[in-house]
Amino acid sequence: MFYTGKGDNGTTSTFGSCDQRISKSSAVTEALGTLDEVNSFLGVVKMHTRAREMFVSGTEGTLFELVDAVQQNLFIVQAEVAGADKHIEEGKVVEIETLINAIEADLPPIKSFFVSGGTELTALVDFARTLSRRAERRVVAVTEEADTARGESPERVQKISKYTLAYLNRLSSLLYAIARQVNHKSGITEEQPHY
Template identity: 30%
Template structure:
């Protein structure tokens, strides 16, 4: 099986369920950001010795595939999306909120700015958070440019960045700042 199709040689990319769009389209930027976030979360997961946090990261990677499919669906066929597979659901967003609440109860957040880099895992998770925030901005731009964007996909991205922030704090452990060199 060949990996190359040559279909994108004209500067377009395929949408889920048919159709093509320019690779320079802001919707493609959003999908690329989601793809990048999945990869960065994979880096964090590969570094993570904590099985619980690794499972949380893996589950987010899988859910971000759903977000990407939702965003990349041909507008004429959005009615053919499958909830939880190619369509973001309310349950996905609610699940994030529940997990955030659980993790914050276990490790209350400190009211200070955190400089990323306490651990390799927390740094990679913080990197993923910034990519997710960029994806969120591109989704807003895509909606403003006239693309049909699921409000739940946008809400999911907003909430998953909050969760990833909390996961980074867990991954950082008790020591979140390096000692001062004064």
């Protein structure tokens, strides 16, 4: 069934809500919605990479495969935020850092900010980067809400693992590196802002 009508009063339930309804404006609901936005938009990015067999520096995989792997990891993050006993493992953080370092090694050094764009794919990846940064902020808000609520209602205290927070922090860096790599491989000179 695509609807239940239970949310018509502005509440919802999640995996970890113990059959309790929570406000649709809660930090948990906001984080889940924002994670869903970035994950869905990465689906758009992924479809734009399908026609291009672009390989990612430091891997034997394509950009399509990398974006798909990130989407799968975001489902783990969403499950954790919803209260499931799922977490991003340290190895996923190391993996993303290794990718960032490999891509960065193939690019000219960063000397300033760059105007988003260059190619359509670059613009899409840049937009996904901004969504991922917002998702990170929303998940941090869940952690802060949990820290504030300690001792009040333990069944609703939502602690997010340090590796999940680190993964989200690195994700925007990875997407920035990918956007730069797409421009570089497309022969696009990055445009600096005119201050």
